[in-house]
Amino acid sequence: MATRRWLLLLFLAAGVLQPLAQPDSRGFISIDCGLAEEASYMDDTTTLAYVSDAGFTDAGTNYNISAEYLGFSRRGHNLRSFPDGVRNCYTLRSLVSGLKYLIRASFLYGNYDGLNRPPASFDLHIGVNFWKTVNMSTWGADQGNTATVEAIIVVPNDLLQVCLVNTGSGTPFISSLDLRPLKRTFYPQATAEQGLVMLARLNAAPVNKTVTIRYPDDPHDRLWYPWFDATIWAEISTTERVYGIGDDLFEVPWKVMQTAIVTRNASKNIWFGWESLDTEPRDDDPSRPGYVAILHFAELQLLNASNGDLRQFYINLNDELAYPTGFTPEHLISNAIYDTKPSRHSGYNFSINATANSTLPPILNAVEVYYVIPTTNLGTDSQDAPAAMAIKAKYGVRKNWMGDPCFPRTMAWDGLNCSYAAANPPRITSINLSSSGLNSDISSSFAHLKALQYLDLSNNNLTGSIPDALSQLPSLTVIDLSGNQLNGSIPSGLLKRIQDGSLDLRHGNNPNLCTDGNSCQLAAKKKSKLAIYVAVPVLVIMVIVSVALLVFFLRRRNQQPGSMKNRRAVKPQNEEAMSTSYGGDDDSLRLVENRRFTYEELERITHGFDQVLGQGGFGYVYDGFLEDGTQVAVKLRSHSSNQGVKEFLAEAQILTRIHHKNLVSMIGYCKDGEYMALVYEYMAQGTLREHIAGSGHNGGCLPWRQRLKNALESAQGLEYLHTGCNPPLIHRDVKATNILLNARLEAKIADFGLTKAFDYHNNTHLFTNTLAFTPGYVDPEYQATMQPTTKSDVYSFGVVLLELVTGKPAILSDPEPTSIVQWARQRLARGNMEGVVDARMQGGYDINGVWKVVEIALKCTAQGSAQRPTMADVVAQLQECVELEEGRAPSFHTGGSSGDENYNAYASAQSTDVSSNTAFETELRIPTLAADPGPTAR
Template sequence: MSWLLLLCLVAAGILQAPAQPNPAGFISIDCGLPGETGYVNNITTLSYTTDASFIDAYAGSNHNISTKYMTSTLPNNWWYTLRSFPSGARNCYTLGLLMPGLKYLIRAKFLYGNYDGLDRLPISFDLYVGVDFWMRVNIQVSGRWVLAEAIVMVSRDSLQVCLVNTGGGVPFISALDLRPLRNKIYPQANMTHGLVLVNRINFGPYDGSAAIRYPDDPFDRMWFPASGGATAYWDEISTEMKVEIGDDQFQPPQAVMQTAITPKNFSSNIEFTMDLQGSPSYWSLGYIEMMYFSELKSLPNNTLRQYTIYRNGEETTTAYTPPYLDDGYTYSAEPFHARQYLLSINATANSTMPPIINALELFSIIPTTTLGTNSQDVSAIMTIKERYQVQKNWMGDPCVPDTMVWDGLTCIYASSKPPIISNVNVSFSGLNYTISPDFANLTDVRHLDLSNNNLIGSIPDTLSQLPSLIFLDLSNNKLSGSIPFGLLKKVQDGSLDLRYGNNPDLCSNGNTCHPTEGDNKLAIHIVVPVVVIVALVLVAILCFWLQRKRKEGSIRNPVKVTNDGDWIISLPLENRQFTYMELEVITNNFQRPLGRGGFGYVFHGSLEKGTEVAVKLRSHS
């Protein structure tokens, strides 16, 4: 039996109807379903919705499988549609409103069905859950569906399921499910390890249904009927009596525990073989198994059902007696390593009855310790992506894995710490509207290139608060207003290379706005001295004019002297004019800001005789 559960299914009905609320936390997605209306599966009563709100609008394309494969053997309509991803190395579904620290079952389903008319097989691609490798999907037969299921504990309030093109064909997906679990079940799944389903089998009478799942299983696990040649050697037993399901580590559904198998020959054993050669990823981390047992017959006092369990010839459980109408189980205390799984359940010498088994689960273990990008950076860059509808390969985690970093980003990786975003280059990206304040939340960014877009409005002052920013390119946009004083200060002290050319309505250093001339990449540390010289000339002209006015009479009002930054000094004590250099001396190079009002920054200053003054920078709109 293949680990991928390549099973041909029997017919089951589907009721098209308006979607109904699912149990809390359930997400059921029919990938590739057109329109916005979902439907209710009348077998599970679960609502399926389209995938439009879970993936970027431009990602992938919808398809129907070939009519040749639209047969009664398909149990649900969601097998008829799929979404393929011919473009991009990685395409992701985002599942939100999750509870951090909770375990979830994630299930993806795939049916090729020759949707593209090429009938080109095999097809293979990789699945990631969050930033961790989940498994490689291998499609071998057009009309057989493939199931991928994992149990993971989430650390954030959202989770991404990503399909990665590895060169083995175009990735696609038919359906995607997410189910919350109780944290006490499957203790082997935690923050450092996840479980990938290899097989889940319900031993017992086959009633024609594809699998036991919700509502019989409140967690919507899919328990598949046993198949294969070995079934000819089994007797199937069942009961309609209630089997007590304890509040234990696995909580199998009662419908599963009400059926079992036992050898036809009382002297025989139960043997079951599974090839693990093609099992999921990270087989080197090992496998774990859970076996479920319940005695379904009331045995006389002088009758004993007792058996020993062997895995690949190694004894794992000794002299086990299943509890009557109660859920019993055994499981792997430690992972085991194998390329083939051989299960033997042998009656002990004291047993008067052959062994039984109700159900079995087998999982491989995957590590889930990969650190994703810093959460603040993720939140900021995702908001930026949504604001500007960036249509690059911005899918999945921005920095992880390092082979799939988003276009235009550079990340810094440190051991035991989440990666951080250090460079953002979104030039020529068609960005519209104003500069998002979320750029200022990328607190470790060093280089920020927003050039050659259609950005409008003023430059946010918050950009000057980025502690690591050393390069900012705003050239070739439609920005207006004044360059924030904080950015000018960084340019003046040499810590920032600021480029802002070809923004006709942008005011540089407080001067009257006019079109910028020269090279679009002219650095502001070249412009500032020129503006200062012009300002000094204006001061000289003003001094000349005031000198002439003195001849006409005494000046009674305070003098306001402006230059490059529209600096104003209020001096009711004497009538004097000041050059820009004198203002720098008076304010100690503008070292002590007193505050900021509606007209700009105010700085403390002292005249030669110790007179304290306030120097104000007037802002221009």
């Protein structure tokens, strides 16, 4: 880390001491999720009032945890679960735009559903920005399966939404949600472009080892977890108050600063550290996870300089100076040394060691560690979003109207279409609320949607008059109000729009509308002109329709099976049936809801197809950029491809109805004459096969922990296809080259051109007249029967697991072609695990975990499908392997000067709680590998 990035913060000023001011508690929002509506209570320890979440969300179901977990904090006794919908949100209002807030969410499973099976994981979003993946499976049942996550962000508006996103790995739930205002000057690393997610906030050597300091001792209600180890460090403390003076950017509670750890003599070092999942971090790449560390110091002893007393030390990060000179803390004054910008390393090792002149050992009072998340995604336009939320509130619209109306695109509200211009917020262009059971009058909020082009409110029970304000919407071209109970007349502003041809207003089947003679028409002179304007287009349309029908019937006649012109195009009767019935190309493409590109657009976004990312049976894959700068992959069908329209339509239709974090998503398609293409999300790190072989983007050996993580992610994607889709889907081409990695090295299944549906419920067998799969991955039972099942995918995935363990390809060519399955079984039969495991990993793994993965792989590749596990079983077993690997080393390591002590900084306070000596408020002390998108600890 560059030395110039570190600053010394000395809280000294020319003025008088200013004590810490307790902020107005009316700025606090404290929510007990799942509490009965209108219920509230006062927390015994903090005196903070907790209220029900009923006024913050309109989705989910309340539950109580099982009786054996009621010893946890009061806020964990109940929760709200969200079994329905992909995204469910809490809306926090009356905030101050541009102010910094601390947001904290806590989760205690407590076997609330009686299944004793917590969800593997789900995602949290702050507004339209990703916050964190909550991984419940890494927390033991004895702790009730708990987790707490916390972030510091700048809110862009006067409201904030916290959303739980179902990623296909279990039902999301939440126990409590807190929001605390902070001063604008606090935590300067948190800006409008980036937020801070807490990895650790540690109170060194507290007097009471079982208490987490928070409000009212910390007026901002931060949680300061106990951190100590008498076997490594000595402890010092004072009863005097420690002050922060001047422009205090952190305002650490004086009770935290009253205690500190010191080494047992001046020659020893204080050290601690953590690891990043990012194995190839670069300072110039802001997309990589970045970390911010804040070290707090105060001298607690009154030193006698005349006797030569001096406490001075260096601060090093990864054996380099983090602060350029020796540092001497001030007596009873809070000081902080901190990183002004996020740093990016594969691992972080801090050491604090005494200078040559120091007579006293180093000291440390408190530590904070955060990692950075980007907050640059643009939500729906600041005028459109409140209008849409007001419409939702007025009519009580449920559907999936949760979170931001337009962003992300995959979660846009049902019935809404939006425009997505580069560098500008999305705008709502179309609303379809037809047949939605709407009551009351037409909301005035529609008039605030200035980009609205199409509004369909037909077939509801709307009453009252039509508001003239709709005529002021400049882009509006169609309003459908038919089939309601509207009354009165059509406002003059709308009549003028109709007359000049800029608006199509449909208002039929409103019995009480336009009952007063000419109340829906302009003056007589204008009426005649209106008739002309209406009649002429109608006549033109009738002529066009007549010509189109004539052409249609002539083409149909020429395309009869007996016609010599088209006889070669007749479909053979024995051609393989598709998993989805298609009425024809155009009918099929109507099912594709994603963006449709023209060939010219593809040429433009790929810069003339100048950069090839890869090649497959369908054709070449090209690099491209959309208008808004989004990078995409464009798979263009080659004219020589053996995959035709059938595979193209199959993949396009499947990708529009499946959505999972471990499946590559489709952005759009092209069917422009002879040109066919699919446009996907860009997977920056290439294929899993490349990384196994060491030919990936970083060119290094993929570490075992990353291999295991990718195995679990791929398995979750396949499990979703098999169990989360109805009917289940068989991929039929699972292989390491069809597993892609994104910029965060997260694995996603790709290439669905051979995917087929299989109806378990009707025991419908799927026969094919062509064998799919790639050599080395073929299920022998499928090869013999031509009848693929989900167990065919299981077999292929077992081969991928063996590739991950061995580092070898599916078929070995030396000395003669041999399948990896046969090769591994021969060596394992002799107990030769060392001859199987990839030697490039140099023992960086838990051998028991590797054995378990190999056992899973061998079960998956059993000859008979009945002996193979389901993908759900594979996911569960791989999750156990991940836990084994994560348990191999502590999450946040600390120690003395020798550096060989390995100590879990959080272990000594695992049963700590502010109010009840439990773990509900302290589960963050063990950050988990799988849940963290950027930071990871060891």
